[in-house]
Amino acid sequence: MDIEIQRRNALISFGALSGAGIILAFLRTWKWFSRSGRDIIDLATIGKFILHLCGIIGTVLLLVTAGVSIYCLIIFKSQYNDEFQTNISGLQDLLRIFIIVAFVLKTIDIIHLIIRQSRIEIFFMDWERSKTGNPNTVSIWRTYFAANELNELQTFRRINVPFQLFFVLLLLKGINLENIACAQTAINVTPSAVCSDGYVRVFRIGLGFCVLLGTAIIQYLVYILFYQRIIEDKIINFIDLCAVSNISVFILNDNYRGYYIHGRSPHGMTDVNMKEILINLYREENRMSGTRGLQANSDEQVFIMKINRSFRTQYESLFRNYYNNNGPRKVREDFERYTNMLLQSYQNLNRFLCAFIDHSLPSHEYIIRNRYLIEKLLNYEFRVRTRSNFQGQSDNFLFIDNEKTFTEILFYGEESTLFIWNVTTFLFIDFLSGNYVLAAIITYIINAIFAGIRDSFGRKNLSRKTLIPKNFLI
Template sequence: MEADTFTRNIWIAIGSLSGAGVILAFMRTWAWFSKSGREIIDLATIGKFFAYIMGIVGTVFFLVAAAGSVWWLVFIKKQYEPYFEDEYKKVQNQFRILLIVAFVLKTIDIIHVIARQTTIDIFFMDWERPKAGDLNHVSAWRTCFVANEFNEIQTFRRIRVSFHLLLVLLLLKVIGLENFASANPIVSLSEPERMENSTVDYDKVFRTGIAFPILVGTAFLQYIVYIIFYQRFIEDKIINFVDLCSVSNISVFILDHIRHGYYIHGRSPHGTTDVNMKDMLMNLDRESRMMSGTRGLQDNSSDQIFIMKINRSFRMQYEALFRKYYNFVGPKRRMNGRENYTDVLLESYQNLNSFLCAYIDCSLPAHHYFIRNRYFLEKIFNYEFQIGIGSGLAGYLDSLFFVDNDRTFTKILFYGEEDSLFIWNATTFLFIDYLSQDYVLAAILAYLLNLIAVGLRNSFGRRNLSKKTLVPRELLI
């Protein structure tokens, strides 16, 4: 295939996939627009649309560059001659542009993911009732413990980047798969010899073509091992967190948009969990033998995770309960002293906790919700339609809870953005190697950039967690 024909096919593929990507970005923006409760298209909506486009187009550029390089390695390598270096210079320049654009756009996409995840509203609802009748006698350690566990899983991923990159380097450098990218028609694991009248040992496009399937294959292998073995026989951090909520008698109320969020029901079927070790073990034993109630939100149900679609009046009440605390923090906190600050903090926490517990218990006449399963199309599009269960207008104005068996609430964690993070890590690796022709340097810089992203997510996530849950940062490890 001539270089001009190959270049034309590459841009046709990019144009076609990017066109489909624009449609996908429009659908995601429309879903965000609905979940945010907006009524007019404003600058925030336009900005969100372009943020989605950049993430999708970045993925398109990466996939086209990677697939094109694999094709180039498979079909061009056996025909390679020294004069190809000059003839296909245009192809190499094109791949460089594709990888640069993909790296920049996917980096912006990851920044968007971090910003979205670290600005959610979250609150830990304590169902424990004081034994002495005084709300101040309820221990705060259970809430702090659950908050720290949530803080720990914010950046948890099924693919461990350090191990992934080491495995890739093992295959490329130690076993010698890198030598498949040699600038000659010979396919061998041995060190390539320099060809006559040529000063190039490796072809840049060939290097991308051999690195991409190894990146995907090793990541897929690690993912499968986690799903089949680690998650089943060692630990499932997400399910463990949900179980911890039930053992601690703590529910998690999350709002990732103005009128959309998630609810993890952690109310203990035993009524109280602030007990001694013997009572705790006896409670767990009775539950294992089905001698107590179920952990689910509904009677005789084990469903604990829900997607929420709340109405405007509930959101306004939720924000009003935070207003006194937000008006007090900042300069007033330093002026009024630590004791006044803690008084306002405790009052705000108790008011919000009482409101949310009463809401879940359906004890608020002004706020109701209905529970139903998601329809097939809602799962496909990851968007819940406003179809109520009640009769008349009330069935459409009340809030809706959808059983979340697919754990879509992990979208607020790195766990739920595994695909975007992997594509960014792979793009970084291929981009740096294309410029430096050094897999070791590419792995080091990809690991460091990932470390920076994790650090930013941890730092801003911890700050947001303290601000929104009213758990002091000093208590978050």
């Protein structure tokens, strides 16, 4: 049993995967650089590269640690003896360094993720028109309701962490699978079995990783195949809510890239009584009205946006006026004048975005198209200057987003990143303490703290960007 070979293999694997990770970090930074519209490589670009690299290297360290540990568990478990216990100390020291560094780097990656998601620009476009002709009489409650639903989705995940950790402890402690990592050749997982010889930490890492991965896959498949199809799909429900509320969502997560959720009602008005709502839904269900899609006779409501500098400049000008009025609510002598200015700036921005979507701005036309296969694989949209049906050329694009990639502004769309961080935290605590129960408790606490931070920052950003008081975002 040459443990030194496994130690050398771990270092070689780390080196090879890190090389690939550097290339991947470069590609991610290049995409961000292009989407942010930067012309030169500055400190922000270098910082973004380092942050992407931290997340990737953290994942590499976890995979190498788990891979070596699982290999040792499978190959060396049946050959365990005192010599193995003596020789494995060098490998355990290396894996200790790997798992500690992985935890630190993945935590930095999660902080970076929270900052990214909490700084998006978002605006709820209201398509409703006043029955009296006075735009000031349009109710704001539909916007409040849609924003509140989006706020509830900010930290929603397909993998429920408390349930997963409970299931993991049930398997490891209740069924006593923990004894597989015992320092002996025999495997006895009966409830009454006791590991008197102690546990091998390398075995514990491999066992813990397998159980965490297995429970996550089961929970994910149950959600995708059962819960999402039979009970509810929260993302689809939110998109439907936008259409019922006559509210579209305009999102920019980079300077020149974002998402558009088309919520314009095919019935024109939605601020109506119960009878008219039921009639509208009946007509829509029986194909007696138009479709909800942005294009005629289509159902596509979600798009990836790529805008040009001209549109961004005008948007920033209107948004700056709106945001300045929606800034800190200081004591003002003329509060009514302040609210009138705020309402006017909101309506100006709303009219501009609605006119853009309606093709009513000749200087800001856009083209709708599907993404090419290479664009889907790279998650990067190429700006192909194509002549549209309008005069001149357009380099504003709306790409049909059937994959619902707009969820990357939510925890929902970053499930793999969060799962890897949870696994790293669990294995890190267990490696230091040798206690699965303590690892589960601390993992739950840390996850809850970061989810709370994300929820708080996200609510604050949503309130600041959409003019909605935080106390309305439950």
